[in-house]
Amino acid sequence: MPDRRTFIRKTALAAGSSLLAASVGQKAAAVVPQHEGHLILSTWSFGMKANAKAMEMLQAGSRLLDAVEEGVKVVEADPSMTSVGLSGFPDRDGNVTLDACIMDEEGKAGSVTFLQYIEHPVSVARLVMEKTPHVMLSGKGALRFALDNGFRMKKGLSPQARQAWEEWKKKTGYVPRPSADNHDTIGLIARSAQGKLAGACTTSGVAFKMYGRVGDSPIIGAGLYVDPLVGAATATGVGEYVMRICGAHTIVELMRQGVPPQQACVEALKRIVQRHQSLEGVQVGFLALHRSGSYGAYALRPGFQYALSLGNNHALHDAPAMFAEEKK
């Protein structure tokens, strides 16, 4: 007799074609349509303010890449955030280390990982893309590059983050444990009314991670991918699971083969399910945007929300989930 986990895995896989299709059809009817104007899709409720900023800029005639960057910067600068920017929770040794990447309308990419003391890692990632022959800079090298380009150092570890870290140490005994509730990245992908695509992804990573840990968010093809000829995708959730399947790139490649955006997210999630014996406590959410203006969202578990902006219409949606049937 199958145990509960095997049952859930098998159910989820089988659901990929039948049961899920039904639930996609029902719950996601509102997210499948195509939109011709400016369209911005981003992760979680804090995506609403990122979208608002990006849309305001697009409507004022800004370049798409500028709108995407300035949108996620709103979240990076928010002192109430505990999972993005310098106010994010630290690693298990008390260091706030940031990961970010950006891709432009031509599919060019820039990224920084393990960056400390800089308020806007996404802007450093953009400079890596525009001013260096490289795609990714990391740690002290990324910091030196930022300082050489006029960025200023700022202290991380807010009083709120320090308190959470102190409590975590008492509770867990220094054992890092990525879980469904400690890793809310902002991933933002956008399409202009002219049909151009760009995206950005930025995070302080999994709370109380090991020193040196880098997640999916700054990895081109994992946390973010933009192909101007096909579409864009971004991810949130426990990065290790996204990285193992190159989540965002997988979704874009599926769309290249004609799979609609929402189903492409489902297929990528099915790969995660297939590879892991247990996904207990793991959340992963994907957003996908086709260059035609069709879009979709899907998550492993209920609870993943995304912000959708279609012109002046901004709304927060619950993404449909693969394990919707799981009670625990």
Ligand code: GLY
């Ligand atoms: N998705 C964010 C992280 O795992 O770092």
